[in-house]
Amino acid sequence: MLSRFSRRACLAGALLTLSLMGCTAQPLPATSGSEIVLADAYELGGYNPVSGYGELGVSPLYDGLMRLDSAGDEALPAFAPALAMEAPIPNADSSVWSVPLRQGVTFHDGTPFDGADVVATYNAVLDPGSASEIASAFAMIAEVSSSRTATGETVTFTLAYPYADFPSRLLLAIAPSERLTGGPAAESSLNREPVGTGPYRLSELTADRAVFTANPHYWAGPPQVSKVTTVYLPDDNSRVQRVAAGEFDGTILPPALARTFTSKPGFGIESAHSADWRGVSLPADVAFTRDPQVRLALNHAVDRQAMVDTVLAGYGEVAHTPVSAVYGDAFDPAAVFPYDVDKARSLLAGAGWSPGPDGVLVKGTDRAAFTVAFRPTDSVRRDLATAFAADMLRVGVEVTLAGLDFDKIEPRVRDLGILLGGGDKPFSLDTQVYAALHSPLPGTALWDNPGQFSTPARDAALDQARRTLDPERRTSLYRQVQADYLTDPSYVFLVFLEHTYAVRDSTWQRAPVTIEPHSHGVNWGPWWNVASWTR
Amino acid sequence: MERGLLDTLTTVQTAHGSQTPSPDLATARRRRRAREVRGLIGRRIAVALPLLVLISMGLFVLAQASPFDPLVGYLGDRYPLTTPEQRQSMREVLRLDQPWWAGWLAWASDLVSGDLGHSRSYAMPVSAVLAERLPATLLLSAAGLAVALLLSLLGALIAALNPGSVLDRATHALATFLQAVPPFVLALAAVTVGAITLGWFPAGGATPVVGPTTALTTVHHLILPALVLGLSQMPWLLLSLHAEITTALASDPVRAALARGLPWPGVVVGHVLPPALAPLVTLVGVRLPELIVGAALVEEVFAWPGVAAAMVTSARTLDMPLLAILTVASTATVLLGSLLSDLGYLALDPRVRIDD
Secondary structure, eight states: OHHHHHHHHHHHHHHHHHHHGGGOOOOOOOOOTTEEEEEESSOSOOOOGGGTTTTTSOOSSOOBSEEEEOSOTTSOOEEEESSBSSOOEEOTTSSEEEEEBOSSOBOTTSOBOOHHHHHHHHHHHHOGGGTOTTGGGGTTEEEEEEEEOSSSEEEEEEESSOOTTGGGGGGSBOOOGGGOOSSOGGGOGGGTSOOOSSSEEEEEEOSSEEEEEEOTTOTTOOOSSOEEEEEEOOOHHHHHHHHHTTSOSEEEEOHHHHGGGTTOTTEEEEEEEEEEEEEEEOOTTOHHHHOHHHHHHHHHHOOHHHHHHHTTTTOEEEOSSSOOGGGGGGSOTTOOOOOOHHHHHHHHHHTTOEEOTTSSEEETTEESEEEEEEOTTOHHHHHHHHHHHHHHHHTTOEEEEEEOOHHHHGGGTTTEEEEEEOOSSTTOHHHHHHHHHSOOOTTOOTTSSTTOOOOHHHHHHHHHHHHOOOHHHHHHHHHHHHHHHHHSOSEEEEEEEEEEEEEEOOSOBOOOOOOBOSOOSTTSGGGTTGGGOBO | OHHHHHHHHHHHHHHHHHOOOOHHHHHHHHHHHHHHHHHHHHHHHHHHHHHHHHHHHHHHHHHHHSSOOHHHHHHGGGGGGSOHHHHHHHHHHTTOSSOHHHHHHHHHHHHHTTOOOEETTTTEEHHHHHHHHHHHHHHHHHHHHHHHHHHHHHHHHHHHHSTTSHHHHHHHHHHHHHHHSOHHHHHHHHIIIIIIISOOSOSSOSSOSSSOOOHHHHHHHHHHHHHHHHHHHHHHHHHHHHHHHHHHHTSHHHHHHHHTTOOHHHHIIIIIHHHHHHHHHHHHHHTHHHHHHHHHHHHHHTTOOSHHHHHHHHHHHTOHHHHHHHHHHHHHHHHHHHHHHHHHHHHHOTTOOOOO
16 A cells, blocks of 8 residues: 555656756855765664674774775775775685784774774674674674784684685674674664774764764874764655755666656766676476476577666676676676577477467466566566566576565465565675575575575585685686586576666765675765765 | 623623632642643553553564564675575574563563664664664654744635635645645655755754764754754645634634724634634644654654664564654554643643543
8 A cells, every 4th residue: 555655756756856957056065175965865873884884894883804995896895904904804714814913903982902802893793693684794704803913913804614705704894892892783873973993073963964984093093074974864866956955966776767867967976886687486286397408598589688777777787697787707708698598499399399279388287478577666676577477488497576575485485486686695606696596405494595506516606716816716616617507507597787876966085886786875886985986 | 782792701800810719719720720630641651551552562573573584684785695494593692582571571671771783784783773763752842833833824815814815725735735745745746946946055964974063054954954854744634723723713702802903913813713722732742653754754854863773674674662752652652642742732722621
């Protein structure tokens, strides 16, 4: 009821907005000097690292042991030491990692930063009593300890299994141990009164506004942008109007609305690549999709470029595997399934599927039909699922769509195809591909590879890659994974999203954007590293 | 004949107006009135308390029966990343696995001891959420109601005093049109005209994006949403006022007053408005729920930082401490509104009796 109403509201708003975009006033200077003001689509507050805030080290308030060092969104960022003194040092089989700590750093409240804070933050995430939303991402950690050395202090992570991509887990924002007092993370005072070591401190927080002011004692030097104000404005159309009216220096917008700023003087659009993929998992218990030749055929039957052009308004790239071009050498440009309906039809025919009386393929008593579930609140997933069903029908496969939330899908996970999203931690290729492609292991989420299809060779390459420190060896292993996937695909990957932002022109020299994870907002985009802006 | 009628009327009026009751009688009347009022308040409270308890229990029952899993709201996109075992342990920590009555008991006993609990969706104490948002909603509702009363009074008077005129028909057409337009469309239109095209008012929020918040900036931000809320609540007020005023205009006292040659403004203020406004007091009290709902919609479009957004968020994520207190508080507001309007009616019209 509410959703239908709000959808109508959005439509009405969009029409009004579009019709009136032409007659708006020239943008006025909203801010002077060294302040910027942004409109965000996401609720303010919740600044607790234990709940996942700053999980990837991108936050004005906190630092992680490591930070992202981006040269742009075409390639994966490197990791540079932040609260660490230098890059982490692994043992021979990458199961123990030592991180020497930076000395002389203080938190916003004046207390000194030390190893106890790192240990307390990681332990709080791992403590079941915190009910941390990100605990599963750190499940490889068996023990964290800190020790004083002659030159300073070192934190040691002992892992439950060798893990070569562990530096990606060192991006987690570090909170002071004094404030990590146990209990559910959602009830911690850090959510509203965060204390970090970051370039900005939170100076004001109300329901609709958060003000970040520069930390004059920041260990890397105080930032030049002295104040960042973020205003919470959930309605897409309100954000368009108020950015156009000159109230804000920028905001995040869906691609179609961001495009309205192309012709607007004084504004530009920034987009950032992401490893945020969308794809369809194929059901494990449906005879049709259990056939590897069928899965191959379905991959040739989808017109991915059309999905990028229409559903994503051009802001995205086609996805054939979860490995995108941003992974550099590990990405195999040849690992594609060209759009070829005839090939799809002949593969299906070769596998014994022939048209039935109603045009849908049949083989014996089995029908070429399955259901694809998608999260109904996500319009992009809905539209992609619709496009997928249309492409399937063209080759005689009947796809029924069902809008279901996660908890309704889970009990039927073996019977449903699911329009899945991934790429929440893109800075580790292992995290990007391992759970999605590896055959299920005990203790993994049901959503990691719901179809449960894989090959022994693929599993072996994935396992070996996560244990291998040598970059060239890892690269070749990930290429093996993609080559193997081409012969026996387990999903139909569709697209990688791009995130779009409207930005007002300014004289600031901005840092380049970076590859973005699934989550975004004005913490990302052109502002992910606002502390490094100069002019 | 004419002389006779006027005489009678004058006599009646004099009798009514100049009859000073003896001090004893007046005191006795006042006492009886006070007793009646106390009785009314007592009875209403006796009904309201069990009603609020039942409504809050019903809310917890519905929440448990609801197809929503609160963990879906809590985890969001991270839901698929967690295993069922991890989710079970989260349920235990967040106390989502207890039966509705246990949850209700915990909430109610905390409430009795003055603790409103902790809001999961806002990650802050419920009392802090309310302290932050309630003033904004009260300000907007009060301003909206004031606008609605003022506009409907003006419109109804103009229309009723000029029956059949262009003004009369225009007022009615406008009222019907406004009643038909959903508040959010009105709100978007107001933003488009008032904030974008003319640029006179801010398009949303309650405080300036940069710079200090003063009384002036608050009024500046309040004008558009209060106007939209007032306009959306105006039609039913205007139409009922129009009916009351028309009735009053046709009443004997008014006809008599006019016949005696009293000036129009005096007649309107002294003879038309008092009887026409009295029912309005009841009407406003009874229609409070509509005002609350209207405020919720207007708050959404104008990004007004009030409790409406909190209500939607808490309902979607089944954030029970926040949702329960907001539900109980809105129910209490409606009950209080109807009590106040009845008391107002008692104060305005000495003829009104309370049925025991």
